[in-house]
Amino acid sequence: MSCRSKICFISFFFLALFSFFCLLLGLYFCNSGLCCFVDWHICTLMTVDVVMTFLFDYMSLLFMSFVLFISSMVIFYTHDYMMGDIYIVRFVLLVLLFVLSMMxxxxxxxxxxxxxxxxxxxxxxxxxxIYYQNFKSYSAGMLTVLSNRLGDxxxxxxIAWMLNYGSWNYVFYVDLLLVSLESQFISFLMIFAAMTKSAQIPFSSWLPAAMAAPTPVSALVHSSTLVTAGVYLMIRFNSLISVTGFSFYLLFIGGITMFMSGLGANFEFDLKKIIALSTLSQLGLMMSILSMGYxxxxxxxxxxxxxxxxxxxMCAGVIIHNMGDCQDIRYMGSLLDYMPLTSVCFCVSNLALCGMPFLAGFYSKDMILEISCFSVLNFISFLFYFISTGLTVCYTSRLISFTMFGSICMSSSSSSNDDSWHMLRGMFFMVLASVFGGSIxxxxxFPIPYMICLPIYLKMLTLLVSLxxxxxGYFFSFYSYKDSLLSSFFVLPSFFSGSMWFMPYISTRGVSFSFLSSGGNLISSxxxxxxxxxxxxxxxxYFKLFSSVIQSLQLNLVKAYLLAFIVFFLFFMII
Incomplete structure (x- = not known):
């Protein structure tokens, strides 16, 4: 076994072991209702104790278990996906640093x-x-880091405002913040930071651009780490959001993010960008239900x-890997015949995303939609929830129709198959988690199940919208602008929706042409x-000019003295 394989398998083994340990602890804490604080005394500097505090409850332990489990599967998957990369050890170390930061x-x-x-x-x-050293990666990396710096x-x-309370341990001051005037300002700052990290409108453009990263990184970032950090922070500050007046704005922003990303995914042909926009839609769903206090x-x-x-x-990575790094779904077709195992995993994950009954996504999405029917919502927010759910099923069925059941569009020399056993084994465990994880x-x-009594038309509304x-989406898979008589009418709306309502242009060209160009003019003038x-x-x-004049006077030339005399004489005569 090579050194690169050893590092991958050692990382996979320890991450899976820690995930199982955190899962057992999380189950124990959840069953007994425990919450544990651990103070680690690092050192003492000039009578000041430097202490690191850790919070262990069922929420942090379960989330850590899921992050470690997904990270272990991704690293196991990376062994085959990044096999041709000579810097795979550096890549695995970067992924481990990423996981450590999330922990x-x-x-x-x-x-x-x-x-x-x-x-x-x-x-x-x-x-x-920016792992792949090209112009697209550099541009995407710069857009990602600058968008996130606003939230930072x-x-x-x-942090500076929390210093007024004498400590930065926010869990001890959340109840105090509820009755203070400063809670409004701190809540606004936390919501703003979470919006940038979780790519809510108007900071949504960096999320599809981050698809320039390798696919294993996308699987980790878009599932449980970077983009979910803002949602997790809002969950910890949930009491501040519900009391202050920003919950309505967060509900509106989450709803419009859901709608925008679901609509844009129906006009996209890049496989990874479609999945990225679906992540953005689910983040908007989490933010909106969080703003309602749940x-x-x-x-x-x-x-x-x-x-x-x-x-x-992970399924998208296998498909792209077998398609010769092609990400356009119009070149894919009949993958069910060539890659049956990958296709089954792909369809299971898509059905879970749509909320297919008894899969993982059904238990959470159906409960959220029924709670939204049960809660006090305005009509616009109600439409955002159900239209976004319909759009999710729409782009998912369109994606499955293009990739699984369409006509064969790949080259005749293509060798698409299911021979990557390391990738398939990692995907197999994720399939089991996607099928049984929601019910468990x-x-x-929720040890006591929710009892939500609704009229029959509201109960059936979710199913009707999904169908x-x-x-x-099935009809959209056959739609082509070239064959349509209304192509001139649909060009501008499709361009507007497919470009995420022009947010990438505003975030890049708009900033460069307005702020950066004005800054360049200011520097030059x-x-x-x-x-x-x-x-x-x-x-x-001027000092050089004066020194040359003085030096010429020191040469003791009569012409110089006469010239100086004439100049001074004329000067005094003018005065």
Whole structure:
């Protein structure tokens, strides 16, 4: 066994072992209702104790278990996917640093230690996005890191504001913050930081751009780590959101993010970007239900979504790997005949995403939709929930129709098969988790089941919207703008919806043409212009001129003295 294989298998073994250990502890803590704080005394500096505090409850332990389990499967999957990469050891180490940063964020009740994990996620995600050294990766990495830095600034300001309470252990001050005037400001900063990290509108453009990273990284980032960090932070600050007046705005932002991403995925042909937009839709769903005060439901959907979304990206990676790095779904077709095992895993993950009964996504999504019917919602938010659900089934059925059952569009020399056993074994465990994980989690997190009594038309509304969305997506798979008489009418709406409502252009070209170009003009006219004229370069020019005049006077030339006399005489005559 080579050194690279040993590192992959050792990382896989220890991550899986720690995941099982955290799962057992999480089950024990969930059953007994325990919450444990661990203080680690690092050192004493000038009578000041430097202490690191860790928070262990059922929420942090279960989330850690899921992150470690998905990370172990991703590293096991990486052994075959990144086999041709000579820097696979560096890649595995970056993934382990990424997981370590997420662990630090999950178990920290202290704002400073959360910032270490928060910034660690931002830094390592930038390194992973630019892993393939090309212009597209550099642009995507810069957009990702700059978008996340906006939230980091809000996080730093909230840390400075929390200093007024004498400590950064926010869990001890949440109840105190509820009755203070500062809670409004701190809540706004936390929501802003979570919006940038979880890519809510208007910070959504970096999430599809981050698809420039390798597919194993996408499977990890979009399921349980980077994009879910903002949702997890909001779950910890849930009491602040429900009391302050920002819950309505968070509900609206989450709803419009759901709708925008679901609509955009129906006009996209890049396989990884379709799955990225579905992640964005589910993040909007989590944020919206969290804003209504149901943080347990948001956490439940966070865990179930992590299972089937990681599987979905792993299946997409196998398909792209066998298609010669082609990501356009129009070139795929009849993969069910060539890759039956991968196709079954792909369909299971897609059905779980749609909320197929008795799969992982059904238990969380159906409960969220019924709770939204039961809660006090305005009509716009109600439409956002159910139209976004229909759009999810729509782009999923369109994706399955293009890839699994379409016509054969690959080259005749293509060798698509299911021979990558390391990838298939990793996907097999994820399939089991996607099938049984939702029911098991529902029994653990909700030991007393919800009793939601609704009229028959509201009970059947979810099923009706899903069936209509699936039928519409099936018809969309046969739709071509070139063959349509209404092609001139559909070009602009499809371009608007497919480009995420022009947010990538605003985030890149808009910023560069407005702020950066005005900054360039300011530098050329002020820093390189007036400041240079009256600053260093101007002083240098005038001192050089005066020194040359003085030096010419020191040569004892009669002409120089006469010239100076004439100049001074004319000067005094003018005065």
């Amino acid at each position: 630090l964020l999950i178990i920290s009740p202290n704002m400073i230690s959360i910032l270490l994990g928060w910034d660690g996620l931002g830094l390592v995600s930038y390194l992973l996005v 600034v809000a996080f730093l300001v909230s 943080y347990n439901l948001a956490f439940f959907h966070l865990l179930t979504h992590a299972l089937f979304k990681a599987l979905l990206f 989690l529902s029994w653990l997190i 209509l969305g699936g039928l519409l 002020f820093d390189h212009g007036w400041c240079e004229l009256f600053g260093g370069q101007g002083s240098y020019y």
